[in-house]
Amino acid sequence: xxxxxxxxxxxxxxxxxxxxxxxxxxxxxxxxxxxxxxxxxxxxxxxxxxxxxxxxxxxxxxxxxxxxxxxxxxxxxxxxxxxxxxxxxxxxxxxxxxxxxxxxxxxxxxxxxxxxxxxxxxxxxxxxxxxxxxxxxxxxxxxxxxxxxxxxxxxxxxxxxxxxxxxxxxxxxxxxxxxxxxxxxxxxxxxxxxxxxxxxxxxxxxxxxxxxxxxxxxxxxxxxxxxxxxxxxxxxxxxxxxxxxxxxxxxxxxxxxxxxxxxxxxxxxxxxxxxxxxxxxxxxxxxxxx
Amino acid sequence: xxxxxxxxxxxxxxxxxxxxxxxxxxxxxxxxxxxxxxxxxxxxxxxxxxxxxxxxxxxxxxxxxxxxxxxxxxxxxxxxxxxxxxxxxxxxxxxxxxxxxxxxxxxxxxxxxxxxxxxxxxxxxxxxxxxxxxxxxxxxxxxxxxxxxxxxxxxxxxxxxxxxxxxxxxxxxxxxxxxxxxxxxxxxxxxxxxxxxxxxxxxxxxxxxxxxxxxxxxxxxxxxxxxxxxxxxxxxxxxxxxxxxxxxxxxxxxxxxxxxxxxxxxxxxx
Ligand SMILES: Nc1ncnc2c1ncn2[C@@H]1O[C@H](COP(=O)(O)OP(=O)(O)OP(=O)(O)O)[C@@H](O)[C@H]1O
Ligand SMILES: [Mg+2]
Numbered sequence: 001x002x003x004x005x006x007x008x009x010x011x012x013x014x015x016x017x018x019x020x021x022x023x024x025x026x027x028x029x030x031x032x033x034x035x036x037x038x039x040x041x042x043x044x045x046x047x048x049x050x051x052x053x054x055x056x057x058x059x060x061x062x063x064x065x066x067x068x069x070x071x072x073x074x075x076x077x078x079x080x081x082x083x084x085x086x087x088x089x090x091x092x093x094x095x096x097x098x099x100x101x102x103x104x105x106x107x108x109x110x111x112x113x114x115x116x117x118x119x120x121x122x123x124x125x126x127x128x129x130x131x132x133x134x135x136x137x138x139x140x141x142x143x144x145x146x147x148x149x150x151x152x153x154x155x156x157x158x159x160x161x162x163x164x165x166x167x168x169x170x171x172x173x174x175x176x177x178x179x180x181x182x183x184x185x186x187x188x189x190x191x192x193x194x195x196x197x198x199x200x201x202x203x204x205x206x207x208x209x210x211x212x213x214x215x216x217x218x219x220x221x222x223x224x225x226x227x228x229x230x231x232x233x234x235x236x237x238x239x240x241x242x243x244x245x246x247x248x249x250x251x252x253x254x255x256x257x258x259x260x261x262x263x264x265x266x267x268x269x270x271x272x273x274x275x276x277x278x279x280x281x282x283x284x285x286x287x288x289x290x
Numbered sequence: 291x292x293x294x295x296x297x298x299x300x301x302x303x304x305x306x307x308x309x310x311x312x313x314x315x316x317x318x319x320x321x322x323x324x325x326x327x328x329x330x331x332x333x334x335x336x337x338x339x340x341x342x343x344x345x346x347x348x349x350x351x352x353x354x355x356x357x358x359x360x361x362x363x364x365x366x367x368x369x370x371x372x373x374x375x376x377x378x379x380x381x382x383x384x385x386x387x388x389x390x391x392x393x394x395x396x397x398x399x400x401x402x403x404x405x406x407x408x409x410x411x412x413x414x415x416x417x418x419x420x421x422x423x424x425x426x427x428x429x430x431x432x433x434x435x436x437x438x439x440x441x442x443x444x445x446x447x448x449x450x451x452x453x454x455x456x457x458x459x460x461x462x463x464x465x466x467x468x469x470x471x472x473x474x475x476x477x478x479x480x481x482x483x484x485x486x487x488x489x490x491x492x493x494x495x496x497x498x499x500x501x502x503x504x505x506x507x508x509x510x511x512x513x514x515x516x517x518x519x520x521x522x523x524x525x526x527x528x529x530x531x532x533x534x535x536x537x538x539x540x541x542x543x544x545x546x547x548x549x550x551x552x553x554x555x556x557x558x559x560x
Pocket of ligand 1: 311312314317340341345348445
């Protein structure tokens with residue numbers, strides 16, 4: 001029960017994280033489309049001014065380039081284009097663009113030239129300030145975004161839920177370290193039948209080899225050796241690299257009167273694992289000290 | 291109050307039982323291969339594949355389908371000591387119990403089998419052969435050389451055992467049938483059929499292709515892993531059905547519960 005609540009909380013947390021990510025993506029996409037819309041409309045103005053030829057070229061324009069390059073390009077064709085714009089002589093413009101070649105880059109120049117400052121000095125200083133402004137803007141964006149996210153998250157989680165999650169996370173590590181103690185406690189306090197039933201249920205849910213191994217141990221202690229053998233095998237099937245499951249299996253076999261079988265199993269495992277514990281157990285069984 | 295989801299989840303507990311067998315195209319294909327190779331003059335047949343790909347399931351089905359029409363014996367759990375193994379083989383062939391104080395002599399058994407040549411053909415199905423010792427496997431091979439006993443064995447491969455196993459078996463005349471995980475389509479059919487076989491038509495209608503895709507991304511179509519996934523999923527359903535029934539819709543699977551399952555099984559972290 002509590003497990004399920006805990007799981008649900010983990011899920012809320014996971015969802016919050018996921019939606020945070022998607023909000024970021026949406027925001028990014030939004031900004032991108034805004035930027036491309038802006039450049040597109042800019043291109044549009046000129047498209048209306050000039051003839052079809054340019055229109056064809058315009059289709060090749062990549063919005064990204066437009067936003068990155070204007071300042072550098074401005075230098076190259078400052079005046080002529082301004083004149084073109086004023087005169088709006090179609091032929092001239094076509095000529096100009098022919099001079100530059102009909103690729104996209106010419107068009108950037110044409111498109112963005114009017115907004116670019118004319119004097120170099122001024123340009124430099126503006127460059128700097130505009131950079132600053134961009135920086136500020138993004139920072140601003142980030143903070144508002146953060147606010148947005150919080151607002152969004154709370155539609156999934158109430159304040160109290162959020163706080164319990166935080167609490168929960170802090171507690172988790174402590175709980176984890178206490179887990180083993182808990183199991184022992186159950187063992188001591190409750191009757192062993194109860195413990196076995198609880199563990200069986202737990203294993204059914206978790207399919208965790210540790211649980212199966214604990215069950216094997218419990219049965220072994222109760223001298224129910226065929227049960228402990230069975231559970232050790234179950235644990236071993238899930239995780240065959242665990243020494244303990246092999247040992248438990250062999251010890252159960254031994255108690256069931258199958259000493260040779262027990263030794264055989266351990267020896268075959270020892271060949272692979274070279275675990276000193278296994279070696280010790282083999283010796284113990286062989287010298288009948290178990 | 292018990293929820294109907296309790297019965298649903300129990301369908302997905304791992305068990306090798308004939309009446310849980312689902313006829314999938316791939317499983318049927320392998321089954322037919324297996325049946326065919328039983329009639330070939332091969333000595334041994336190897337069912338090979340990763341854990342949870344349905345080897346035991348196939349072996350079990352083979353046994354139950356053929357036990358009326360052939361001499362066939364099935365060792366579902368590995369018998370690790372040689373003494374015990376020989377005894378079980380002898381008892382199966384002769385239908386006589388070996389007294390406790392006696393043991394079966396291997397050479398004697400071999401000779402006994404040779405005498406039966408042409409008279410009988412006995413099939414032994416051995417599951418979980420990765421647990422048999424090298425020495426015992428050698429004896430199994432010698433027994434199969436008599437052509438009186440034919441062994442079908444399953445062996446599960448782990449990454450590094452793979453090569454060893456293949457080298458090991460190449461030297462003999464083996465038929466190797468390799469089993470693999472289900473495809474996405476097969477996984478869909480597997481889950482649908484499993485539910486419908488047990489009468490949960492309504493539940494099977496809840497599961498759509500996109501849910502299968504979700505499950506497949508984590509289980510890669512491994513039957514055991516997929517069983518675990520569905521068991522956990524319906525365990526969550528059971529809890530909500532009992533405690534907060536208004537949150538449970540039977541129209542289609544809940545994305546939330548699917549994600550909770552993936553979280554619980556550690557496929558994603560939250
Ligand atoms: N054709 C099938 N129909 C129904 N269930 C299947 C089928 N194939 C596999 N399963 C399910 O998958 C589970 C695992 O299959 P199985 O135990 O046969 O795997 P395996 O290959 O023998 O694994 P291992 O190597 O660990 O022994 C079974 O408990 C069963 O529920
Ligand atoms: Mg198996």
